[in-house]
Amino acid sequence: MQRYQDEPLEIGMRIKPQTREQRRIGQDRDYQEKQRVSQRCENFERHEEAQFTNDQYNEHHRFGDSFEELERRKKEIKKQQKQEYLQMIGxxxxxxxxxxxxxxVEQERKKNEFIQQRGCQKNVSGEKFNILTREYHNPEDQKFENDQLAGYHQAAAARQNNLIQKSGGGINILTGEQFSWAKK
Known part of the structure; x- marks a missing residue:
């Protein structure tokens, strides 16, 4: 029976060799966060390349007195960028x-122009009659519609009489009574 064994690890085998600059970038959390934010959200920092912060100074600045000056300048730059961004948004x-x-204004002008063009016309709905009063604008149309309606009523009455004849003349076959709708 064969057992599986991992290969023995040497110390430092999995540690990726880095230069001093790469280690500095890895330690600069603020820089990494700025890069992540600039890739994610719409902000005034989005279109700028993220820059290294002044939190980790070079060796020749380590004992200088200009830290407060650098921090003050950094705050002023950030404030100015924010003001420019807010002005742009405004x-x-x-x-x-x-x-x-x-x-x-353009829509109101077009609406008024349309009213001036069509305001004098009697029929603004496109129908042959006034929608509210059902009065026809042309008496010939009124007569034609009435004739057509009378024809529909006549055809419906003929169909009703035909059905009455087919169903026993309006008399119930079982009881011999006349249906209420057939009474005249």
Whole structure:
């Protein structure tokens, strides 16, 4: 019976060799977070390349007195970028509002123009009659519709009489009584 065994690991075998610069990038959490955010969300930092932070200074800055100056400059730059971003957003909102206002004015102008063109016409619905009163604009149309309606009523009455004749003349076969609808 054969047993499976892992190969013996040597110390440091799985550690990937890195340069000093690669280690510095790996330790700079702020830089990595900025890269992740810039790839994910729409912000004023999105279209800028993420830069290294001043939290890890080079060797020749290690004993300098300019840390406060660098931090102050960093805050001012960030504040200025935020102000520019907010101004850009505000300008876009104003342009959008202006576009909506122009669109509404144009629609109102077209509506008024249409009313002026069609306002004097009697039939604005496209029907032959007034929708509310059912009065026809042309008396000939009124007469034609009445004749057509009378023809429909005449055909319906003939069909009713035919059905009455087929069903026993309106008399119930079992009881001999006349149906209520057949009484005249």
């Amino acid at each position: 300008q876009q909102a104003r342009q959008r509002d202006q576009m909506y206002i122009e669109r509404d």
